Amino acid sequence: MRPSRAQPLSDAPLSRPSAGGTLAVAAGGAAGSLARVAVVAPAAAALGVPAAAATLVVNVVGCVVIGMVSGPRRGAPAWLATGVLGGFTTFSGWVLDVGRLLPHAPAAALLLLLATPSLCIGGCLLGQRVRG
Amino acid sequence: MSGVLLLTTLAVAVMVAGAVGTLLRWGVLAVVRHRGVRGGTAWVNVPASLAAGAVAAAGWAEPATVAALALCGGVSTYSSLALEAARALQERSREGAAVVGGGMALGLLAGAAGAGAVLLLS
Numbered sequence: 001m002r003p004s005r006a007q008p009l010s011d012a013p014l015s016r017p018s019a020g021g022t023l024a025v026a027a028g029g030a031a032g033s034l035a036r037v038a039v040v041a042p043a044a045a046a047l048g049v050p051a052a053a054a055t056l057v058v059n060v061v062g063c064v065v066i067g068m069v070s071g072p073r074r075g076a077p078a079w080l081a082t083g084v085l086g087g088f089t090t091f092s093g094w095v096l097d098v099g100r101l102l103p104h105a106p107a108a109a110l111l112l113l114l115a116t117p118s119l120c121i122g123g124c125l126l127g128q129r130v131r132g
Numbered sequence: 133m134s135g136v137l138l139l140t141t142l143a144v145a146v147m148v149a150g151a152v153g154t155l156l157r158w159g160v161l162a163v164v165r166h167r168g169v170r171g172g173t174a175w176v177n178v179p180a181s182l183a184a185g186a187v188a189a190a191g192w193a194e195p196a197t198v199a200a201l202a203l204c205g206g207v208s209t210y211s212s213l214a215l216e217a218a219r220a221l222q223e224r225s226r227e228g229a230a231v232v233g234g235g236m237a238l239g240l241l242a243g244a245a246g247a248g249a250v251l252l253l254s
Contacts, residue, residue, distance in 0.1 A: 014166050025158055026151040033150020033206050037198065038143050063214040070215060081211070082158050087150045091177040091208035092184035092201070095243035099185065116210070117236060121221070124214035 021078060028083020032062075036088050052097035052112055055090065056119070062089035063120040067127020089120075138195070145199040153180075153206020161212070170227075173213045174235030180208035181239040185246025190254075208239075 017025075036058050044054030062085045069076035069085075076085075094116050101109035157176045164175050184204035187197060213232065220228025 014162060022155070026155050029154020029206050030147035030151040033153070033202050034143060034147050036205065037146045037150075037202055059210040062211045066211040066215055067218065075215075078158070082161075083154055085211040086157060086209040087154045087206050089210035090205040091173070091210050091213060091239055092180040092204040092243070093208075094210065095181040095240055096184050096188050096201075098240065099188070099243055099247060113240075117217070120210050120214040121217040124211075124218045125221070128218065 024079035025083040028079040029087035032084040032087025055093045060119045060123045064123040064127040067124035146202040149202035150206040153203045177208045177239045178242045180204045182242040182246040185243035186250045189247035189250040
């Protein structure tokens with residue numbers, strides 16, 4: 001087991017990522033965003049599921065998966081964690097959904113406001129537990 | 133534009149916006165972590181929410197709105213935020229929990245502020 005060590009801060013310059021690594025993170029972000037906007041959202045609309053519920057499912061699924069792939073010491077590879085899952089999940093979408101629901105359905109807005117962080121954090125913990 | 137062409141254009145726009153947003157988030161969070169600045173993902177989620185609120189209120193044509201919101205969605209993240217929250221819970225860190233909760237509250241306020249600013253100015 002490696003000894004735990006505090007994060008090194010600010011002394012060394014930020015290391016420049018490789019071109020391949022950068023491309024992989026960008027491609028992951030493109031794929032994650034496309035899956036959310038062009039696959040899950042239209043599928044939910046076709047099934048009659050409200051857009052806000054689709055965003056909630058997207059965020060919870062992304063949080064379960066990041067829990068499953070992130071180890072306690074080393075995080076998941078950047079193309080997956082930062083790229084695919086970061087592009088798939090959305091904080092600004094949650095904020096917009098709460099704002100859109102608020103005038104017409106305040107109870108649903110409050111439910112979404114509370115359910116998203118609870119289920120996302122719970123989902124992440126569950127994912128970590130599944131990973132063991 | 134024909135339907136297929138429009139859908140293809142939108143899909144490409146979403147991919148480009150998602151990629152650019154993801155690289156922006158990657159860069160900002162690398163600097164935040166490197167310097168040991170407090171706040172974590174709030175540094176991307178709060179500005180993305182401010183912009184998303186403004187875009188949603190601006191009432192642009194659909195392709196522009198979809199692309200701009202995809203950029204905001206690419207910049208913001210819930211998965212890394214959930215990891216930060218999980219870590220704060222496991223370490224029983226009050227400060228970590230405050231940062232996560234504060235970031236969420238600020239993000240919600242930023243979204244309302246972005247929309248409000250656009251509605252006031254238009």
